[in-house]
Amino acid sequence: MTFHLTAELDTPRVGMPDIRVDGHVDDAIVGRRELHTGDDAIALAPVYDRERLPAGAGFEGPALVEEATTTTMVRAGQRAAIDRFGLLSIEEVG
Numbered sequence: 001m002t003f004h005l006t007a008e009l010d011t012p013r014v015g016m017p018d019i020r021v022d023g024h025v026d027d028a029i030v031g032r033r034e035l036h037t038g039d040d041a042i043a044l045a046p047v048y049d050r051e052r053l054p055a056g057a058g059f060e061g062p063a064l065v066e067e068a069t070t071t072t073m074v075r076a077g078q079r080a081a082i083d084r085f086g087l088l089s090i091e092e093v094g
Helices: none
Strands: 029-038 041-049 058-060 063-066 071-074 078-082 088-092
Touching: 029 063, 071 078, 071 088
Parallel strands: 041 063
Antiparallel strands: 029 041, 058 078, 063 071, 078 088
């Protein structure tokens, strides 16, 4: 015998708050670090504090984005952008 149960619950939608939009992307730079970018090349890349990146900020790699639990690398030829909720997206450019 097989028994399968599916349940749904109608609840109010939970929204995400918008993050701040004031400030400039350069205000989030907390240092610079050498990164190996392939083919034995090294680039001096900015290091951004994720919590200080304002909504609408965008920058091209190579770069690092640091936060408490992870570090994200934005490679050369990629662009990172922060949306109004603070979500980080990375896409290829060119």
